[in-house]
Amino acid sequence: MRVAVPKEIKAGEKRVALVPDIINKLTRLGLDVSIESGAGAHSQATDADYTTAGATVKQGDVLADADVVLSVQPLTAQQMATLKKGAITISFLSPVTAVDSIEAAAAAGVTAFSLELVPRISRAQSMDALTSQALCAGYRAAVVGAELSPRFFPMLMTAAGTVTPAQVLVLGAGVAGLQAIATSRRLGAVVSAYDVRPASADEVRSMGATFIQLELEALEGAGGYAREMTEDRAAKQRELLTPYIAKSHVVITTAAVPGRQAPRLMTQAMVDSMAPGTIIVDLAAETGGNVEGSKPGEIVETAGGVRIWGGRDVPSQLPFHASFLYSRNVVNLLSLFTVPAKDDVKVAFNLDFDDEIINGAAVTHGGSRRGAQ
Numbered sequence: 001m002r003v004a005v006p007k008e009i010k011a012g013e014k015r016v017a018l019v020p021d022i023i024n025k026l027t028r029l030g031l032d033v034s035i036e037s038g039a040g041a042h043s044q045a046t047d048a049d050y051t052t053a054g055a056t057v058k059q060g061d062v063l064a065d066a067d068v069v070l071s072v073q074p075l076t077a078q079q080m081a082t083l084k085k086g087a088i089t090i091s092f093l094s095p096v097t098a099v100d101s102i103e104a105a106a107a108a109g110v111t112a113f114s115l116e117l118v119p120r121i122s123r124a125q126s127m128d129a130l131t132s133q134a135l136c137a138g139y140r141a142a143v144v145g146a147e148l149s150p151r152f153f154p155m156l157m158t159a160a161g162t163v164t165p166a167q168v169l170v171l172g173a174g175v176a177g178l179q180a181i182a183t184s185r186r187l188g189a190v191v192s193a194y195d196v197r198p199a200s201a202d203e204v205r206s207m208g209a210t211f212i213q214l215e216l217e218a219l220e221g222a223g224g225y226a227r228e229m230t231e232d233r234a235a236k237q238r239e240l241l242t243p244y245i246a247k248s249h250v251v252i253t254t255a256a257v258p259g260r261q262a263p264r265l266m267t268q269a270m271v272d273s274m275a276p277g278t279i280i281v282d283l284a285a286e287t288g289g290n291v292e293g294s295k296p297g298e299i300v301e302t303a304g305g306v307r308i309w310g311g312r313d314v315p316s317q318l319p320f321h322a323s324f325l326y327s328r329n330v331v332n333l334l335s336l337f338t339v340p341a342k343d344d345v346k347v348a349f350n351l352d353f354d355d356e357i358i359n360g361a362a363v364t365h366g367g368s369r370r371g372a373q
Contacts, residue, residue: 001030001031001032001067001346002032002034002066002068003031003066003067003068004033004034004035004036004066004068004069005018005033005034005039005062005069005070006036006039006061006062006063006069006071006079007036007039008072008073009076010313012297012312012313013072013073014042014043014319015072015315015316015319015322015323016039016042016043016319016327017070017071017072017091017327017330018035018070018327018330019040019045019324020045020050020052022327022328022331023050023053023055024053025331025335026331027054028340029335029340030340030341030347031338031347032056033055033056034056034057034066035050035055036057036059036061037057037060040323043319043320043323043324045323063079063083065084066083066084067086067349068087069089070089070090070330070334071090071091072091073091074089074091074092074093074094074098074101075089075091075105076104077100077101077103077104080105080107080108080110080112081107081108083108083110085108085109086110087110087111088110088111088112088113088349088351089111089112089113090330090333091112091114092114092116092129093112093113093116093363094114094116095114095116095117102364102369105364106364106367106368107367109366109367111362111364111365111366112363112365113333113361113362113363114363115129115329115330116130116258117360117363118130118333118360119356119360123357126329126332127329127332127333127357128329129326129329130175132322132325132326132328132329133315133325134175134179134315135325136314136321136322136325137176137311137314138176138177138180138254139183139318140314140315140317140318141176141183141252141254142168142179142180142184142187142252143183144281145184145250145252145281146184146189148299148309149249149277151166151249151277152166152188153165153168154187154188165188165189165190166189166190166250167189167247167248167249167250168189168190168191168192168250168251168252169191169192169194169244169245169250170209170254171193171195171251171253171255172195172255172256172265172290173193173194173195173204174195174255174256176254178203178204178207180252180254181204181207181209182207184250189250191208191209191210192209192210192212192244192248193209194212194214195211196216196237201213212241212244214241215240216237216240217233234263234264238266238270241265242270242273245266245270245273246273246274249278250278250280250281251266251278251280252280252281252283253266253281253282253284253290254284255284256284256287260287261287261288262284262288262290263290264290264292265290265291266280266290266291268292271292271302271304271308272306274304274306276304276305276306277305277306278307280308280309281309281311282294282308282310283311283314284311285310285311285312286310286311286312286313289310294308294309294310295310296311296312336355336357336358337349337351337352337355338350351365353365
């Protein structure tokens with residue numbers, strides 16, 4: 001059985017689906033690993049590193065006759081069509097945005113797994129790539145805020161006077177938000193945070209930040225996510241948050257609802273209430289934006305001197321550790337349904353759809369799209 005890892009072809013994608021130091025976990029199972037030459041270049045993984053780790057490095061296409069294909073971004077419809085019937089793919093195969101790829105996978109008889117759909121249960125934590133990549137995004141958000149801000153983050157006592165610390169507000173206290181809080185605190189900022197889920201308050205406080213309490217109903221959703229809110233609820237939330245936003249020096253927004261457009265947390269009027277030199281980091285810019293006016297991959301400066309950094313493929317901006325974490329998520333999922341080689345018995349795959357993880361993450365199988373998705 002051969003596992004193939006192609007180069008990522010999406011513009012700006014610097015991660016790789018498999019790093020050298022985890023390849024031995026696959027070879028011990030009896031799997032052969034093929035890497036397209038240059039696939040790990042942005043993650044500081046050379047062809048020589050892969051060869052030393054036990055993989056075969058190939059020039060050009062590695063998909064032909066592959067039994068499993070690991071990637072970060074979904075394979076294109078054209079790539080899916082070249083796979084043999086019964087092949088397996090594992091990637092961030094968004095059921096909302098990768099429709100062409102999903103249809104091509106079904107037509108080719110490919111079993112396609114989407115890491116976005118791995119259920120958030122204890123047994124699946126080691127396979128939860130959304131969490132590992134959100135960790136990277138939250139760290140990056142805090143660093144970007146500190147870099148763009150004209151202020152120091154920490155308080156400094158100097159002979160010329162005392163420098164007061166920056167006031168950082170984080171909206172959304174999921175994995176990305178909590179990491180943004182932790183990193184901002186390490187940099188010395190005074191941090192406050194808000195989330196529609198009151199259960200996140202203790203986590204926020206445990207990191208030394210202040211949790212903002214608004215007199216609004218909780219919006220706790222399935223799987224630990226926040227559920228979508230009504231427009232009336234959203235308008236009231238924006239009204240109550242405006243005073244906190246206006247006094248902040250850096251605002252980091254991280255709110256998302258899986259499979260939906262990002263909730264609008266900040267209107268143009270709220271942005272206009274902020275002082276010149278304020279920085280907004282919108283991690284949800286690619287899915288519609290938490291902040292009105294944000295653009296993915298761009299820094300937009302308002303007439304009032306507020307700069308809005310729109311996130312675009314943010315984990316890929318930390319390709320070394322993002323790939324390190326992602327590789328482990330992918331290999332743990334692959335190992336779940338791999339029957340290791342033993343004696344004269346060859347390695348095999350057992351796709352048990354009674355397993356909650358396999359059933360939840362599979363988007364296509366047996367020539368059709370799975371109805372549960």
